[in-house]
Amino acid sequence: MISIAKNIYIEDERIKYKAIKSSGSGGQNINKVSTAIILQYELFYKDYPKWFIQNLESNFANKISKKNILTIKKNKHRSQLTNKKEALNKLKQIFKISAKKKDFRLKTLIPFKSKMKRSSLKIKNSKKKELRKTPKIEY
Helix, strand or coil: CEEEECCEEECHHHEEEEEECCCCCCCHHHHHCCCEEEEEEECCHHHCCHHHHHHHHHHCHHHECCCCEEEEEECCCCCHHHHHHHHHHHHHHHHHHHHCCCCCCCCCCCCHHHHHHHHHHHHHHHHHHHHHCCCCCCC
16 A cells, blocks of 8 residues: 555555557567556545545546546556556656645735726826827817
8 A cells, every 4th residue: 555645545456557568669579578558546436535536537537437447558668667667656646646735825805005006007108198199189
């Protein structure tokens, strides 16, 4: 069990690794050896706080299937073991990002002095523009 934050953890029993053949360059090694890794983690929503699940779904909706399985694919390295470690690190990173609670910002009122300053600047600017206009000549 890997602890991320309070009440948020990764259970090792839920992690499933699947080795597949990697794509891209690599010559004969690509054709012979299954080095790419697909990590699948089963999410049981009752085990995690509601806010954590909402963060997880809003940030990583493309990685979660309809059956509540978080899927991560790694095929950067030529070694299956390194790809496996990188996939697990990515899972930890996803959980850490989702475990951060968003701070709520309290709206503050605009100070009276700021309002007055803004309106006086607007009046000054409008007078300046008025002076630039061609004068109206009446006979």
